[in-house]
Amino acid sequence: MVSARLALVSALSVLALVVGAAPAFAGTGQSEGAGDPSNTWSGELTAVGADDVNVAWSGTALRIADPAAVPAGQRSPIVGGMLVLAPHALKTPADRVRAITTAATTGVDVEVRGESAEGVWTEWAPAGTALPATVPTVQVRIVLTGASASLGAVVLVADTVPAASLAITAAGNTYRIFATREGLVGGTTANGHVIVSRDHFVALPSRRGLAPKGTGDYTVRVCTTTGARCEFAPVWDVGPWNTTDDYWNPSATRQSWKDLPQGRPEAQAAYQNGYNGGKDQFGRTVANPAGIDLADGVFWDGLQLTDNSWVDVTYLWTSSGVRGVVGSGPLNIRAGAGSSFASKGYAATYAQVPIECWVTGQSIAGPYGTTTRWDRVGPGQYVSHAYISGTTGGSAPAC
Structure with a gap:
């Protein structure tokens, strides 16, 4: 641990130079400034736990x-790992976290997200990027890409700059996307989840919306194009x-392929229009236009699909409003406020479902009590509140 302490001392020395020099913030001409000294802390790189993926602390x-490990749904030869640090309560709310690294090789990325006072998380963004709002709590993750990637220490500094504008709508962004079945039972996902038979989650082609293991912080609503069946599932x-x-x-804020219209996956453009020479980012010929992978339970049970298909996907973290966390699932979505109503699909365990309002219906005994409350999660879609472990974003009104 002596080497780790020396690395931390080195990082703190760099921090002192940064604060003293007050260099310009790239792209704005604004000074970094010192910010609040109490909003400076060191990342606990030794705290590798069950929610982390393919990383280890070597002593230095x-x-x-x-x-040799590759995430199940990545379909590429790139080895990766991820350390998700515990949420950090700031002394002073801020909208940016900078990272000062020591002994960092190529293939090291530090990413940050913020949690509002209502418990809603922003998307992950590179450290140093302005978050879309001033937040009291932040979380940092370290992503290693490549078998030789390593990081000795990291010091984190939270401060405030003019925040970027984030497109938040009441309903959230919805696009028609081609879906494929992931399968890969027994494989490990990018967030460390081991895939089981008839599992309930989805994959998206960017880790900006990747939920930590055992959470639904980033949840999608996936529906058949007729709207007859839907599932709420974590990413x-x-x-x-x-x-x-x-x-x-x-x-403007898209990571790659900024010339494509919002809602058009690169794979779809490559397959349909020969974009990027018909290749993906790894140079492979794109064989289908898929922009989402569905775990078997979502594919077969939630949506009752029999083949790869176009679906309507809502990225619920781009929406506002009250959300309920499904504590026990997959939970039936009913056409009315009772178990005798037809099933319209499922809400997976950990999924965060939008609660538009609530009605009184059949009394249901569940893991979170006995209640007659049914939450409306969409037009003609209801779930029993007895299976909702908690809510974020305020309180839902009666319908």
Whole structure:
């Protein structure tokens, strides 16, 4: 641990130079400034736990644990690992976190997200990027890409700059996307989840919307194009085809392929229009236009699909309003406020479902009590509140 302490001292020395020099913030001409000194802390790189993926502390650095491991849905030969640090309560609310690294090789990315006072998380963004709002709590993750990637220490500094504008709508961004079935039972997803038979999660081709293991912080609503069946499912893997294609975001803030219209996956453009020479980011010929992978339970049970298909996807973290966390699932979505009504699909465990309002219906005994409350999660879609472990974003009104 002596080497780790020396690395931290070195990082703190760099921090002192940064604060003293007050260099310009790239692209704005604004001074970095010192910010609030109490909003400075060191990342606990030794705290590798069950929610982390393919990383280990070697005694001197954070490194890849298994150089042969590749996330299940990535469909590429790139080895990766991820350390998700515990949420950090700021002394003073801020909208940016900078990272000062020591003994960092190529292939090290530090990413940050912020949690509002109502418990809603922003998307992950590179450290140093302005978050879309001033937040009291932040979380940092370290992503290692490549078998030799390593990091000795990291110091984090939160401050405030004019925040970027984030497109938030009441309903959220919805696009018609081609879906494929992921399968890969027994494989490990990008967030460390081991895939089981008839599992309930999805994969998107960017880790900006990747939920930590065992959470639904980033949840999608996936529906058949007729709207007859829907599932709310957490984003637990990265893929298909690409890994830097957050196509649901505006072109100006999109990671890659900014010339494509919002809502158009790069793989779809490559397959349909020969974009990028018909290749994905790894140079492979794109064999289908998929922009989302569905785990088997979502594919077969939630949507009752029999083949790869076009679906309507809503990226719920781009929406506002009250959300309920499904504590026990997959939970039936009913056409009315009772178990005798037809099933309209499922809400997966950990999924965050939008609660538009609530009605009184059949009394249901569940893991979170006995109640007659039914939450409306969409037009003609209801779930029993007895299976909702908690809510974020305020309180829902009666319908």
